[in-house]
Amino acid sequence: MARMTMVEAIRNAHDVAMERDDKVIVFGEDVGYFGGVFRCTAGLQKKYGKSRCFDTPISESGIVGTAIGMAAYGLRPCVEMQFADYMYPAYDQIVSEAARLRYRSAGEFTCPIVVRMPTGGGIFGGQTHSQSPEALFTHVAGLKTVVPSNPRDAKGLLLAAIDDPDPVIFLEPKRLYNGQFDGHYDKPIESWKKSELSEVDEGYAPIPLGKAKIRREGSDVTILAYGTMVHVALAAVEDSGVDGEVIDLRTLVPLDVDAITASVRKTGRCVVVHEATLTSGFGAELAALVQQECFWHLEAPVTRVAGWDTPYPHAQEWHYFPGPPRIVTALRAVMET
Amino acid sequence: MTDTPKLSFHVPDPELRPGDTPDFSHVKVPQAGSVRRPEIDERPADMRDLAFSIIRVLDRNGQAVGPWAGSLTPDQLVEGLRHMMTLRTFDARMMTAQRQGKTSFYMQHLGEEAVSCAFRLAMKPGDMNFPTYRQAGLLIASGYPMTQMMNQIYSNEADPLRGRQLPIMYASKEHGFFSISGNLATQFVQAVGWAMASAISGDSRIAAGWIGDGSTAENDFHAGMVFASTYKAPVVLNIVNNQWAISTFQGIAVGEAGTLAARGHGFGIPALRVDGNDYLAVHAVAQWAVERARHNLGPTLVEYVTYRAGGHSTSDDPSGYRPKEESAAWPLGDPILRLKTHLIEIGAWSEERHVQTEAQIRDEVVTAQKEAESIGTLHSGRHPSPREMFEDVYAEMPAHLIRQRHEVGY
Numbered sequence: 097m098a099r100m101t102m103v104e105a106i107r108n109a110h111d112v113a114m115e116r117d118d119k120v121i122v123f124g125e126d127v128g129y130f131g132g133v134f135r136c137t138a139g140l141q142k143k144y145g146k147s148r149c150f151d152t153p154i155s156e157s158g159i160v161g162t163a164i165g166m167a168a169y170g171l172r173p174c175v176e177m178q179f180a181d182y183m184y185p186a187y188d189q190i191v192s193e194a195a196r197l198r199y200r201s202a203g204e205f206t207c208p209i210v211v212r213m214p215t216g217g218g219i220f221g222g223q224t225h226s227q228s229p230e231a232l233f234t235h236v237a238g239l240k241t242v243v244p245s246n247p248r249d250a251k252g253l254l255l256a257a258i259d260d261p262d263p264v265i266f267l268e269p270k271r272l273y274n275g276q277f278d279g280h281y282d283k284p285i286e287s288w289k290k291s292e293l294s295e296v297d298e299g300y301a302p303i304p305l306g307k308a309k310i311r312r313e314g315s316d317v318t319i320l321a322y323g324t325m326v327h328v329a330l331a332a333v334e335d336s337g338v339d340g341e342v343i344d345l346r347t348l349v350p351l352d353v354d355a356i357t358a359s360v361r362k363t364g365r366c367v368v369v370h371e372a373t374l375t376s377g378f379g380a381e382l383a384a385l386v387q388q389e390c391f392w393h394l395e396a397p398v399t400r401v402a403g404w405d406t407p408y409p410h411a412q413e414w415h416y417f418p419g420p421p422r423i424v425t426a427l428r429a430v431m432e433t
Numbered sequence: 434m435t436d437t438p439k440l441s442f443h444v445p446d447p448e449l450r451p452g453d454t455p456d457f458s459h460v461k462v463p464q465a466g467s468v469r470r471p472e473i474d475e476r477p478a479d480m481r482d483l484a485f486s487i488i489r490v491l492d493r494n495g496q497a498v499g500p501w502a503g504s505l506t507p508d509q510l511v512e513g514l515r516h517m518m519t520l521r522t523f524d525a526r527m528m529t530a531q532r533q534g535k536t537s538f539y540m541q542h543l544g545e546e547a548v549s550c551a552f553r554l555a556m557k558p559g560d561m562n563f564p565t566y567r568q569a570g571l572l573i574a575s576g577y578p579m580t581q582m583m584n585q586i587y588s589n590e591a592d593p594l595r596g597r598q599l600p601i602m603y604a605s606k607e608h609g610f611f612s613i614s615g616n617l618a619t620q621f622v623q624a625v626g627w628a629m630a631s632a633i634s635g636d637s638r639i640a641a642g643w644i645g646d647g648s649t650a651e652n653d654f655h656a657g658m659v660f661a662s663t664y665k666a667p668v669v670l671n672i673v674n675n676q677w678a679i680s681t682f683q684g685i686a687v688g689e690a691g692t693l694a695a696r697g698h699g700f701g702i703p704a705l706r707v708d709g710n711d712y713l714a715v716h717a718v719a720q721w722a723v724e725r726a727r728h729n730l731g732p733t734l735v736e737y738v739t740y741r742a743g744g745h746s747t748s749d750d751p752s753g754y755r756p757k758e759e760s761a762a763w764p765l766g767d768p769i770l771r772l773k774t775h776l777i778e779i780g781a782w783s784e785e786r787h788v789q790t791e792a793q794i795r796d797e798v799v800t801a802q803k804e805a806e807s808i809g810t811l812h813s814g815r816h817p818s819p820r821e822m823f824e825d826v827y828a829e830m831p832a833h834l835i836r837q838r839h840e841v842g843y
Contacts, residue, residue: 193616200602202593
């Protein structure tokens with residue numbers, strides 16, 4: 097075990113995967129010599145050579161398109177989109193090609209690729225470095241979508257994603273890369289090394305996709321969150337005095353429905369939190385699921401706290417971001433119902 | 434600076450539309466045998482001329498002439514003629530089957546048979562094509578069973594793709610035929626990725642990407658060219674220029690800026706233009722490009738100049754946008770007739786054998802069709818179970834799909 101930041105854990109996952117399987121190939125913009133703008137692939141080119149870790153032209157459809165061809169050949173490409181906001185040129189390759197290749201060829205060709213991308217805001221990145229596009233992937237049959245919330249999960253889930261026989265979208269909350277962030281933007285950042293979630297097994301320790309994790313047990317209300325918002329939700333629970341149960345979904349597709357329904361049946365209340373815009377966000381899926389599966393247990397309407405339906409702003413970042421105060425308000429409201 | 438004119442907007446138009454007399458006098462067709470054949474390791478910058486001419490082998494009298502002649506034996510050419518004739522007969526039967534309501538959709542190759550049939554002969558087992566929807570000659574020429582193709586077209590119980598794909602969107606790894614998407618150009622850059630993977634793995638296999646004249650305008654064409662150029666991928670990049678993208682003439686994709694092949698120059702990729710209706714020329718150029726790739730010399734861009742004599746698909750009627758007799762006026766002729774004439778000219782074929790072979794092929798296609806139809810066509814007979822609709826979305830069926838499958842009753 098070693099204490100790692102999320103960036104170090106992701107780098108370590110690449111290292112372990114590349115060490116144990118020479119079919120694992122890593123590439124993307126600035127990924128090779130420099131090791132990525134967030135340093136998630138630093139040292140890999142030096143250790144594994146230019147044929148296994150290399151820089152690409154600035155062409156996201158080229159990156160994903162070539163990865164699909166490589167996967168059809170038999171390699172296991174793990175590629176980086178520099179920001180999730182930049183993935184749109186690759187969207188056709190992801191949706192029409194990677195997601196459907198197994199289906200449309202009846203298993204004749206498959207697409208075991210991982211597309212990693214830094215997601216979410218909180219870094220004053222404006223509208224092109226802050227988006228959370230997870231719902232654009234969860235809506236697509238054939239994709240798996242993963243959002244880790246801490247170094248240990250990032251390592252384990254990335255290893256599982258690379259091993260997976262199908263395409264996996266791996267969204268890395270960039271605000272968590274180098275420190276814990278609970279939405280209290282005016283307070284100092286806690287180092288990851290102070291959290292037990294930074295204790296990472298240095299070997300091959302995959303965490304299975306599709307399993308949620310209870311981060312805080314509680315009896316009053318279930319809070320469904322993923323990525324950065326797990327920490328924000330935990331802070332909001334402390335601020336509110338409500339005994340909330342915080343579930344870190346970890347994987348959005350496949351979704352751990354049992355963990356969600358078991359918790360809501362226990363608490364009778366549910367608040368869904370995400371940073372992405374509200375309308376047609378993944379929270380809508382969660383809310384529909386909870387009301388259908390847990391209707392007779394519910395004491396209050398399922399409530400969503402999400403980013404506003406605007407592009408991600410720059411100066412107004414903390415008015416846009418669904419921070420602890422907005423979640424506290426929602427928690428108190430569902431308790432009063 | 435005060436006298437600048439009012440800006441005007443330019444939209445290219447084909448010279449001729451329905452009702453006009455077909456005229457291809459603007460298509461400059463060089464003499465067969467007149468275009469040089471460089472060594473495969475010649476520098477791309479030294480062979481730019483080849484993007485502006487048309488490599489041709491068969492002359493007007495059916496003789497094979499010039500430096501590109503001689504890549505195939507007479508026996509291979511007879512086999513090639515058989516492939517093209519089979520593809521044309523297959524197409525005709527399936528066009529009729531679609532009109533009879535036995536399937537929803539079909540796309541034929543009329544006039545373009547030489548391109549995919551001859552190209553396939555230049556590749557080796559293990560190599561991979563990333564085709565568009567108009568390269569079924571790759572399957573015919575590699576011995577893929579016609580019954581299987583028809584099972585796919587009819588989406589019947591024996592359909593290898595389990596009824597999930599639009600007709601003609603075949604896939605066969607064994608036959609070096611990547612799954613056809615139906616979205617345009619996506620496969621072009623995937624071919625480059627497959628070739629990069631082969632190079633990364635120290636393999637000797639190569640890939641070929643395919644694209645039409647219209648879809649060279651897509652983002653993925655350019656992404657494919659950039660990646661192929663950057664990593665010197667062992668790939669042959671084929672543009673089939675059949676003049677028409679549904680109703681849109683090629684000038685809309687390429688403007689009036691030279692040829693499609695010339696687009697290779699900016700990427701430092703050697704670019705050749707070839708008579709796509711000349712089986713011998715297609716094979717010779719394909720073999721040259723395949724050899725380049727196989728010898729670590731990198732990608733080649735090839736433009737096949739041909740003509741789509743039929744509609745884009747069974748949903749298209751070309752009489753609405755081009756002169757009716759245009760295909761008869763196409764200066765590069767019919768690929769089957771041209772190869773037949775050549776084989777007769779060299780004493781390897783005769784009118785009698787041609788007629789016999791036509792009858793034989795018709796029997797083979799009809800036999801395959803009967804076999805496929807005995808299993809089922811789109812609206813009759815046996816089909817894949819609705820249960821299979823839920824399979825292969827993922828390697829392992831997740832809980833939510835199992836639930837949905839149960840809802841359908843399976």
